Structures are given as C-alpha cells and as structure tokens.
Amino acid sequence: MFYNLPILQFFQVANNQFSGTIPISVTNESLLQTLDFAGNHFVGQVPSLGKLTKLRLLSVCSNNLGGFPSKDLKFLKPLTNCTNLYRLVICGNNFGGQLPNYVGNLSTQLSVLHFGYNQIYGKFPAELGNLVNLTLLDMQHCRFDGNIPATFGQFQKIGILELSENKLSGEIPAFIGNLSQLYFLNLADNMFEGSIPSSIGNCQKLQHVNFSMNNLSGTIPSEIFSISSLTTLLDLSQNSFSGNLSDEVGNLENLDVLKLSENNLVGNIPTSIAKCLSLEFLYLQGNSFSGTIPSSMVSLKGLRELDISRNHFSGSIPEGLQNISLEYLNISFNMLDGQVPTGGVFRNVSEFAIIGNNKLCGGVSELHLPPCPSEAKKPKRHHNFRFIAVIVCVCAFFFLLSLFLTIYWMRKRSRKMSDDSPTIDQLAKVSYQSLHNGTNGFSEENLIGCGSFGSVYKGTHALEGSVVVVAIKVLKLQTKGAEKSFVAECNALRNVRHRNLVKILTCCSGTDYKGQEFKALVFEFMTNGSLESWLHPPSTGIPNHTLNLEQRLNIINDVASAFHYLHYECDPTIIHCDLKPSNVLLDDFMVAHVADFGLARLVGKNIGESSMQTSSIGLKGTFGYAPPEYGMGYQVCMEGDMYSFGILILEMLTGKRPMDEMFKDGYNLHNYVQVSISSNVLQIVDPRILSKGNQLHPSVENCLISLFRVGLACSVELPSERMAMVDVMRELNRIKSCFLSAELMEEAD
DSSP states (O other): OOOSOTTOOEEEOOSSOOEEEOOGGGGGOTTOOEEEOOSSEEEEOOOOOTTOTTOOEEEOOSSEEBOOHHHHTGGGTGGGGOTTOOEEEOOSSBOEEEOOGGGGGSOTTOOEEEOOSSEEEEOOOGGGGGOTTOSEEEOOSSEEEEOOOGGGGGOTTOOEEEOOSSEEEEEOOGGGGGOTTOOEEEOOSSEEEEOOOGGGGGOTTOOEEEOOSSEEEEOOOGGGGGOTTOOSEEEOOSSEEEEEOOGGGGGOTTOSEEEOOSSEEEEOOOGGGGGOTTOOEEEOOSSEEEEEOOGGGGGOTTOOEEEOOSSEEEEOOOGGGGGSOOSEEEOOSSEEEEEEOOSGGGGOGGGEEOTTOTEEEESOGGGOOOOOOOOOOOOOOOHHHHHHHHHHHHHHHHHHHHHHHHHHHHHHHTHHHHHHHHHHTTSOBOOHHHHHHHTTTTOGGGEEEEOSSEEEEEEEEEETTEEEEEEEEEEOTTSTTHHHHHHHHHHHHSSOOOTTBOOEEEEEEEEOTTSOEEEEEEEEOOTTOBHHHHHSOOTTSOTTOOOOHHHHHHHHHHHHHHHHIIIIISSSEEEOOOOOGGGEEEOTTOOEEEOOOTTOEEEOTTSSOBSSTTSOOSSSSOTTTSOGGGGGTOOOOHHHHHHHHHHHHHHHHHOOOTTOTTOOTTOOHHHHHHTTTTTOHHHHSOTTTOTTSSOOOHHHHHHHHHHHHHHHHHSOSSGGGSOOHHHHHHHHHHHHHHHHHHHHHOOOO
C-alpha cells in the first residue's frame, strides 16, 4: 500500500469502507506524524509502530481490530519509543486482555488516551498515573474492575475523565477534589460504594457529573450543589442515597438536567429549587419524597420534562404547571387529590401520566376522571343586607369616580413625571452624587462605550454593604428618543430574571450639579466586555483575544436561552429589537448576557396587544442586523429578533460583519454563507476557529455546518419562514451533544 513515500507525514483514511488488515508497510514511513484509520472495517492486529518516532496521532477507532487477547495490546510497547505521541485513540474495537504496566511508559506529552468500547479487563495499572499531561482519559464500556488507583490524583491537567460502564468498585477517591481542571466526570454504571467525597466541591469547573447506577449511599453532600459551573448534567440516579434533599440545590442556577431518581430520599422538595431557572429536565421518581408539590416550581419556565412519580406527594397539583413549557409530566403513584388542570401539558394525555392517584378529579375528558364536586351553595343573604350593600356600592362608586378625576387632572399637569414613575418607582434609587463619585466625575478614563442614546462608564457602587464594580449607562437626554429608551429599558428589565440577561441593579433620575436633568441605569459589570470586542478586536488588542469553536457554540446557546425566555416565558413578551455583538456581554466565565433593552417592546401574548407599539423610537434596530421588514414599517415581532439572531450566528462563524464592504448590491452575509455551505464551508469559516490548520475532524465540521444551517434558517427574508426559537433550542442541544462527542476525537495538532 505504501511505496517509496519517504516524506509522507500525514495519512488519514478515516470514515471510509476500507477492510482487510492495516498494511505492515506503514511502519517504514519514518516521518509520519498522523496516522488515522478510524471508521473503517480493518481487522487483525495493529502492527509494531515503534520506528515512527515522530508520530503524534494514532487513531484506529471504530474498526474490528483485535479478538486475540494475548496479542491485542502488544502494539502498545513499541509505541513507548514514540516520544512525540500526543493522541492515542483505539476505542470501538475488539481489543481484549489486561492493560499492561508499560502503558505508563508512553510519551509524557500524551494528552488524549481513548480506549473505550473494547473488551479490556482487569485492574488499572498504577503506572497509568505517570501520564501526567493527560487532558482526556476515556475507558468507558470495557471490563475494568478494582479501585481507581491513587496515582490518578497526578492528573492535574485532566478535563475529561470517562470511566463509566465497567466493574469498578471501592469508594470514589477523595483526590477527585484535587483535579481542578476537571469539567466532565462520568463514573456511571459501576459498583462504587460509600458516599460522594465532599472534596468534589473543589472542582469548580465541572459541567457534567454522572454517578448513576452504582451502590453509593449516605446523604448527598451539599458541596456538590456549590459547583456553580454545573451546566449540562448532574445525575445521581439509581443509587441508595438517603436523607433530605438539601436547600443548597437552589444554587444550581445554570444546570440543564438534574436526575435524582431511584434513591431513598425523603422529606419535601426544597422550595429553593425554584432558583434553578435553567432546568429543562428534572427526574425525582422512585424516592420517598412527601408533602405537597411546591408551587414555586412554576417558576421553572424552561422546564420541559418533570417526573416525580412513585413518591408520597399529597395535596393538589399546582395549577401553574399548565403555564410553563412542560412537554412531559409524570406524577403517577402518589397521593394527590383535587382537580387536574386542563391547560398546557395537561391537554395531551399522551404527554403526562397520573395513574395511581385515586382522589384526582376533573381534567380533560380523555382521562375519564370523576367530575369535581360543586361548590356548596352559598346561603341567601337577607333582603335588608342586600339593600345596604347596594347603598355602599353606590357611595363607593362616586368616591372612586371623584378620586379618579382628581388623579387624572394631577397626571395631566405633570405628564412627564407620570411617564417615568410606573417603572422607576419599582427600582432602588441611587443619587447623582454617588454615581459621580464612583466614576471619578464620569472621567474619560472610565468611559467604556458609547451608543445612540448614552455613554457607559465603569464605576463602583455600594451594594448590600460592599462596594462592587458596575457599568453605568448615562442617557444623552438631548438626543431624540433617549428618554423613551430609558423608559423602555426600565420596563423591559424590571421584572425579568435569567442568567443570560444583564442584571439591572439600580437607576438614577434627578438633576446633576448644573441643575440639568440626569438619568442613568446601573448594571452588573461584565469583566470580559462585549462579544464585539472578541470577534473584531482592535489592532492594538491582546494577541490571544479570540474565541474557539466551543466558546462560540456556548455563547450562541446562551443567547438562544435568553431569547427563548424573553419570547416565551415573559408576560408580556419582550421583543429586544437590537441584537448585535456589542449588545452581548461576557462575564468572568465567558457566559453571555444579552444587554441594551433601549429599543425593547413589550407585547401581549397575541403580539398585537402592545403598550409601546405605537411609540416609535426611530429605526427598530441596527442596520445589518435589523430584519428587512422593519425598514418597510412592519411592526416588531419575535421573527424580527430571530433574523438578528441568525445574522449574529453567521457573523460569529465567519468573522465578517453584515456591513462588510464586500456586501453590496443585494449581496449580503446570508447569501455569502448560503453559496458556500455545501461545498466550500472551510473557506468561509473565521480562520481563528481553524487554529490547527485548515482541517477539522469530520464530526466537528458537521457540527459547524449544522450551526451555519441554523443561522441561515433564522435569517431568511420572509418572517413566516424563519426558524422559531423553540426549534433552535432543540437543534442547538443536539449540536452541543454531537460536538462534545466529536471533541473527544478531534485531531489536536
């Protein structure tokens, strides 16, 4: 197969239909750095590759190699000569036998070791801990047994530890808490015993934790609920945990999936769970929880699936559950009583289960439940009492009428003041003097941005006994529309609460030292600035001020989550009207927060019922990001925000602004991507994403193409054809899962 190729450095035939054995002639190509046979039908053994001393990547994943245990892993010993080896991936084959001790003599540069989905058995050799530069160790779905060696505590750089679906036993070692870079931990489907070590609370980068299907017991340590970075999954199901669920569960404000099912947990569900606003999937079935279903759970507006079946809940079903975005609900086999709601998820009997609750009544007809008893008839009032009631009502009517007329005339005299008060009165106030002092007199050195209606300063503000850094937006009241922008932003932000929206702390409405009117809004300060500064850094910026593909995907997810909340979970619905990179701010952890609601509109659920629809604030949005229909006088709508969101995705993936000088005469960013996505996608990708050359792992490239397609589907010209945010969220979750899997296999040159 290899004939006189003395300068061959990269050989990749992944994801084809090749069969037979791996050719022995490959061992003669001494300059080879990458050897990738993944995703084919090769059989037999891996030849000795010890002569390939420059080899950095070897992948034979997803073939039919192995099957002769006494020889299967012998190829590892010659690989100890390959001192540049960086990735070793042999997953998804038939390799058997025990893992030899000399695996610990592999290259000290080794970063990725992926042996999962094989027939390898026995104990982990302690020497494996010598590979101190590992960032990924994946041994899932093999037949390993015994304890996790103490030498694993030397993996100070490891980010992904995947040991699920083996026969590992003993206790989860306390040194887990020393693996400070860990963000993905999966020990599911083993035979671990004892309790979860409290030291896990030290792993403050963990996003995904799965301890399910073990023999763990004791109480769930509150330290695990202190890991604020948990976003993807916390799965403790199918163990023997006991005791109450700690109130600290409310600290998991960013978590998507929480699984505590099939344990021995007791007591009430803490009301603090209402703080977990990002929860989409909550599984508590098969425990001994009691009390009522907390009504605070209706605050979980993004909850899609809830299973609390096979517990001891009593009382009625919270009526508010019909008003959130539940797609599946199981409350079977409890002791619930009272009326079953008829809205939301309760309308479709195929999406919820209530059997085993014999005292329920009402609900939709398909449930065939008995009707609820009528209210007892109220006794008739005495005739004289009714006469007195009529007189009281008439007097009250005239009193209220006179009061209304008085208020009307007062408001007419000070209309300007009344326009602001409904919003401002609900926010804590701060004085002009305090803001002046906190910004050093609104000095130029504290100026961090300017917009159409105001300037933003970095400053300090006393909050709850401590001084915090804040962003202060000072309105340019001489600019037409600035005051309406102030009211719009206050109205939009006063009642919203979401981790991906900027938080308003206070406001100022008064006069400055010159006696001139002064208005300002105070927000939490975002350390990493705007998305604009990362996508298009100034020439004098920091050289490494850039975003990789994973960070861009996370930011897209964050922005989508914010707009799902604004469009579907707020009442009234909020239309942002001005989504663009400069209005997306990044905090310490690079979590995105949507900002600047100066053009926002509050609309009723039927979109036509708007308290602000008739008061235009100039152009609805920014040129290039605003949908074309706004320029023709159309009313604002959710589809307009979706267009801006689609353009934002395309800009993040291409690195090109929609106002780039190359886009003119009808040629725009949408068209630019559309003509290249199928055949030439890597030519339009922001080069900073391709940090390892002009190649991506095929699975990663497929994720990238899927992201481009979401951007295109959102930014089509006709509003009725744009992708809805509900569908976007579903697609982004799929892409995120695929990307996480693909990342394990991505070439790391």
